[in-house]
Amino acid sequence: MTDSLLLALIGFAFVSTATPGPNNMMLLASGANFGYRRSLPHMLGIVVGMLVLFSAVGLGLSAVFEVLPQAGLVLKVVAVGYMLWLAWKIANAGAPREASAEGRPLTLLQAAGFQWVNPKAWTMALSGLSLYAPDHSLPAVAAVIFAFALVAFPSISLWTALGQQIRRFLTSPARLRAFNITMAVLLVASLYPVLR
Numbered sequence: 001m002t003d004s005l006l007l008a009l010i011g012f013a014f015v016s017t018a019t020p021g022p023n024n025m026m027l028l029a030s031g032a033n034f035g036y037r038r039s040l041p042h043m044l045g046i047v048v049g050m051l052v053l054f055s056a057v058g059l060g061l062s063a064v065f066e067v068l069p070q071a072g073l074v075l076k077v078v079a080v081g082y083m084l085w086l087a088w089k090i091a092n093a094g095a096p097r098e099a100s101a102e103g104r105p106l107t108l109l110q111a112a113g114f115q116w117v118n119p120k121a122w123t124m125a126l127s128g129l130s131l132y133a134p135d136h137s138l139p140a141v142a143a144v145i146f147a148f149a150l151v152a153f154p155s156i157s158l159w160t161a162l163g164q165q166i167r168r169f170l171t172s173p174a175r176l177r178a179f180n181i182t183m184a185v186l187l188v189a190s191l192y193p194v195l196r
Helices: 003-018 022-034 036-067 069-091 096-101 108-117 119-132 138-167 173-189
Strands: none
Touching (some): 003 138, 022 036, 036 108, 036 119, 036 138, 069 119, 069 173, 119 138
16 A cells, blocks of 8 residues: 555545444544533544454455345444434433432443444445455455554544533533433434434
């Protein structure tokens, strides 16, 4: 892979991971409700889950969707159902001090598992690998995985840090409720590309 192609791939990976989507909306809400430190396992889980998903797709999992188109429909239904449940959980999250006692952010394993039903993660994996590793050779797939590994954590960290900063303004129950409902609506809105 040439240097210019690698730079283009890193730019693609950064834009893909830094733009709004289910992971980033959930991290913004997690930062606001639980703070940056308690959201670290959630962030690490996203990175681990994405890299495992990219590896599986790069090593041939995408062929399943070509052979069994129904698998794509099943994945879509499960993804939409799970994301609607998550939106409901976000909309009904308690105040930060209540969240400290009762609620908790996603664990590393939960966040990693979420990538398998996250439509944006699948889109990033399928498009990133088809654009930058069309032959699915091991070096090309490894380059795509490396690029996403390099930029994923820093870009998603920004969303969690922003959520933690927003937390200072969510001191009244009404503002927190409005924020959580807005995050839930944005999470549901992120499903639009999947449902078209």
